[in-house]
């Protein structure tokens with residue numbers, strides 16, 4: 001069965017009813033494909049930080065993460081968000097197991113510098129213990145992965161979920177990598193671009209056409225395409241047929257990243 005890495009963003013998790021639809025959609029594909037799910041949770045983290053009156057900022061779409069923030073990120077992502085997704089999948093009889101980058105040493109990271117700048121406990125993936133997902137797959141469990149990870153220094157690090165999804169897709173040689181976001185695709189001049197070439201991406205960032213969270217998403221999509229992941233799509237949520245359509249149709253409803 002071909003492996004599919006599905007990354008879902010904070011708003012899919014946050015919009016009422018969408019996690020349930022997502023769970024149904026995973027249920028529909030899991031007899032023909034082997035999915036692994038990586039989730040973000042930007043909206044939930046923001047809400048929690050706001051309630052604590054904790055200010056936050058981003059550098060090139062990456063969250064600046066101090067010692068207090070990483071605690072909140074881990075609680076929200078590896079706790080609440082991860083278990084909400086697992087619960088919805090189990091309700092749809094999908095045998096989901098929730099883990100984070102920490103568990104089994106799935107992801108080991110070192111501190112990431114963004115443009116040479118130290119932005120705190122933000123990790124760059126250095127090592128993947130592939131046994132972790134292989135063991136789950138062997139018993140047909142569907143992994144649901146929170147990207148919070150650990151460093152060799154024993155600290156916890158926040159890892160952008162898009163980067164984690166693309167690294168996992170590369171290492172496990174996934175056939176498909178699907179990023180589900182809160183936009184219908186990559187928008188350029190007000191319309192969804194059906195295809196974007198890897199060679200265009202840095203130019204579109206420099207020109208300001210691509211900003212915020214779309215920056216790490218496109219950079220990680222580009223890396224995945226270059227490292228042999230079969231198809232890389234960025235799309236919105238279009239109801240419970242979304243995953244099946246992205247996997248079986250010739251084109252994406254959103255954007256396909258091409259070499």
Ligand SMILES: Nc1ncnc2c1ncn2[C@@H]1O[C@H](COP(=O)(O)OP(=O)(O)OP(=O)(O)O)[C@@H](O)[C@H]1O
Pocket residue numbers: 008009010011039040041042043161162180181182183185186187188209210211212213214215217
């Ligand atoms: N050219 C662009 N086309 C589409 N979206 C863009 C573009 N440039 C910037 N964006 C922003 O990128 C956002 C998507 O990235 P964001 O990190 O916010 O969400 P996500 O990655 O889907 O979820 P999470 O970060 O919670 O995992 C969009 O909501 C939009 O505001």
Ligand SMILES: [Mg+2]
Pocket residue numbers: 009040042162213
């Ligand atoms: Mg994001």
